[in-house]
Amino acid sequence: MVYTAGSWIEAVVVRGLLESAGIESPALGDGNLPDLTPIFSGIEIYTLESQAVRARELIAEHLRTADDLDEVSGEPVDDDRFDD
Secondary structure (H helix, E strand, C coil): CCEEECCHHHHHHHHHHHHHCCCCCCCCCCCCCCCCHHHHCCEEECCCHHHHHHHHHHHHHHHHHHCCECCCCCCECCHHHHCC
């Protein structure tokens, strides 16, 4: 396991991040509605052991920069946009 996501959406984003970097991660379910059991314990993200270090680095970098990005567009957030 390389990461525990706090929500289904976060798990999908993290898996997409890893896959875009060429790091395989098992699918989250069968495409139907997600299993609700992980709501109480988190959703574990796995990779091959040989890719785990790189996966953790990518996730850590994403989390460092995520606070500065718009959740929908992924574009940098202008903190002054609310100052009127």
